[in-house]
Amino acid sequence: MTHSPSGSLPQEAEDFLAANPDIEAIDIVLHDANGIGRGKIIRRHELMGFYTGGRHLPISILGLDICGEDVHETGLIWDQGDGDLRAWPIPGTLKRLHGTTPPRAEVFMCMYTLDGAPMTSDPRHALARQVAAMAAEGMRPAGAFELEFFLLANDRDAQGRVQPARAVLDGRPSAKTEVYSVDHLHGMLPLFSDIYRAAEACGIRAETLISEYAPGQYELTLHYREDVMQAADDLMRLKRIVRLQARQHGMTACFMAKPVEQYAGSGMHFHVSLPDLSGRNLFVETIEGRWNDTIRHALGGLIATMGESMLVFAPHANSWRRFAAQSYAPVSPTWGVNNRSVALRIPAGDIRARRIEHRPAGVDANPYLVAATVLAGIRHGLTQRLDPGPETTGNGYVAAPEAPPIPVDWRSAIAAAEGSAFLKDALGPDMHRTFTAIKAAEQARVARTIADVDYDLYLHTV
Structure with missing residues (x-):
């Protein structure tokens, strides 16, 4: 043809x-x-x-x-x-x-x-299918992803562990958590200037830069898009830009979910709103703080389907090391307002920009599949008029209300995904079979591999 x-x-x-x-x-x-x-x-x-x-x-x-x-x-x-x-x-x-x-x-x-x-085993088609389904229902979802990542030295330390990259500007090392430090960012400005220039050349509006909650960890935010497919494309392209520019500056950009065991991992938070075909945001409440049925049912759908969808949000063995209490990664399907201890956060800000921040996905996830699954969860909640349950206030890690269970490890997540009628519909039967088969094969590979920790614990002791 x-x-x-x-x-x-x-x-x-x-x-x-x-x-x-x-x-x-x-x-x-x-x-x-x-x-x-x-x-x-x-x-x-x-x-x-x-x-x-x-x-x-x-x-x-x-x-x-x-x-x-x-x-x-x-x-x-x-x-x-x-x-x-x-x-x-x-x-x-x-x-x-x-x-x-x-x-x-x-x-x-x-x-x-x-x-x-x-x-239909192409991830982009899975997202296109959900976007088309929403359009048929009078909705045009908008959104943006956040990109968290580590900049690491190309060589390991004396113990064989990864270590933060030295500052590009003057070679200064730092092993501290320089969270929100602007002066620390200055040391990496030559690299980030190249990243911004590369993004601009590709039509991507990379925006706020943050020094994140671990040594060598950073975050770049992306401009909100009226089209979630464009948002996913932006994320894919920005990852490639960061990797290429870091390599040219003599360091490694790391998109593992949890590369350093004692520090926070890297998320890929997905902000999503729900305009109708005329551009009116259906999540906006009439009276600020009194959530309308649309956003409540969307939250309800995402909570109800989160357990069987976790393999999409945490697709690798390393992904599951990110989930721990007090780690800024959610451990249960909860929702809250201006609260970073929950899985689904309604951010503070202008009521006209009302949106849901979906926080479970790690930066190692596929944004096309993440967005497809989130949109399908929202559609499920709207169709079934699901109640999300009470809002979580305060520390969601210790005071989370009752919520549907979610898998606690990779193997359980694979089993939940394999048996999920929802996920099969969300991704399409072919993409579902392809994705779950690949994950099962990878889990088997990891399970039969003898890790160094086995020798450390057992070689001379059992």
Whole structure:
């Protein structure tokens, strides 16, 4: 076929090449179930062919685990003969990469069958499906993600542990929790200036910069988007920008949920509001503080479905190390107002910007799947008119009201997700099978691996 099912047009590529005559190569990037960017680097002369005819890629690229190994239980490998499908560029995602030598660009792509139907094990299609369902119900969800991450030195300390990167400006080390320290941020300004320039070049409005609650931990916020698909694209692109720019400054950007055992982990909080098709925010209450049924039922749906959805929000073995009391990561499905000890927070601020901050997801999660699952949870609450229960006030870690149970570890989360009719509907049957099969394979890999702690505890003692 020659018509792009993604809606991309050759004119976009023509205009880009004309405006960027120095570009030599382009990264074409498809995001898999783990959010890993997979694809190819093509040369300048190949770009027009990509826009006019797509690019054949093996179906198995969407059935890979975190190590890039085939997961046969996805049904995407030999069940399909590992044949090719066709990837097409996503309109508006062809952007120049900042600071690369020789000059390069990138474009996101999405997978389709050879006859142009969406390939439904592609995470982007899962989110598009929920956005379309909400549009059919008269809603157009808006939102933004927060990006927390660590900047680490490329070498380990004497004990083999990761350590914070030294300041770019003067090489100064710091092993303290420099939370909200502006002076500490100054030492990293050359790097963050490059990150901001790269984001701007890609049309991303990266905003507030914070030194977070652990040595070497930072947070970047993103401008609120009227389209949650754009919000997810922004997050994916910003992660790639931070990783590339950190590497060019001689350090490692780390997006593990919990890289340092004694400090807080990194979240990927998702702020979501619910405008109708005319732009009116359906979460806004008539009298400030008297929550309307729409936001209450949305909260109720998110609480009711959180347990069976936790695998999406905490998809890796390391993800589960982030959840601990007093850690700024939620441990139960609770809601509250201006309260960071709960899972679902209604932030303080202008009533016209009323939104829910969904806090369970770690920065290691796939934002397309997170957003799809959150939107499905909201729809479930609205349809069933679910009550969220009483608001949590004060310390939610010790005074949380009764709430539905959620898994306490990775294995339990996999079992809950596998058996969840809600999650199967939220992601679509194919994406659900692909995602849960990949997670089960990864859990089996971890379970059979002998960790150093086993030798530390048992080698000379049992």
